[in-house]
Amino acid sequence: MHIQTKYFGEMNVDKGSFIQFPDGLPGFPDEKQFVLLNLSEKSIYQVLQSVENPAIAFVVVNPYDIYQDYVIDLDDNLIDTLQITDKRDVVVMSIVTLKDPFESSTINLKAPIIIHSRTSQGKQYILHTDEYPTKASILPPASSCVKGE
Numbered sequence: 257m258h259i260q261t262k263y264f265g266e267m268n269v270d271k272g273s274f275i276q277f278p279d280g281l282p283g284f285p286d287e288k289q290f291v292l293l294n295l296s297e298k299s300i301y302q303v304l305q306s307v308e309n310p311a312i313a314f315v316v317v318n319p320y321d322i323y324q325d326y327v328i329d330l331d332d333n334l335i336d337t338l339q340i341t342d343k344r345d346v347v348v349m350s351i352v353t354l355k356d357p358f359e360s361s362t363i364n365l366k367a368p369i370i371i372h373s374r375t376s377q378g379k380q381y382i383l384h385t386d387e388y389p390t391k392a393s394i395l396p397p398a399s400s401c402v403k404g405e
Contacts, residue, residue: 261305262313264293274307275371275378282367282380287312290378292349301352304369316349319365323396326388328368334381338372347371353391362391 365388
């Protein structure tokens, strides 16, 4: 299927790669189908692109690629909603707020996007803790454990 994208123009995507957000995303309740697109082969960043609206696209990253010590507990309601039976099926993404220069960009650790990889169902999950900020540095403090270092 051909879709228009915010960053890549027109692309052919497999309908099987669509991620369903039955409740939409906060602020975008009508946007229910997205697809994850790689920024490049080597980048840890991806784009969560609306299938219906090319203007709605979020740069996302797996927060564990930056903050290895990031820990979240999913509540029973979310586990039931997404029908999660195996933690290995859970994909966690954080939305990136891009800034110039890029090093001043931030990621939202307070409201990760949770995706069930086998059913392609997703939901943005707002954590009920003040432990993680909505604007965490894209470059964690030196004291944080970072993958690859």
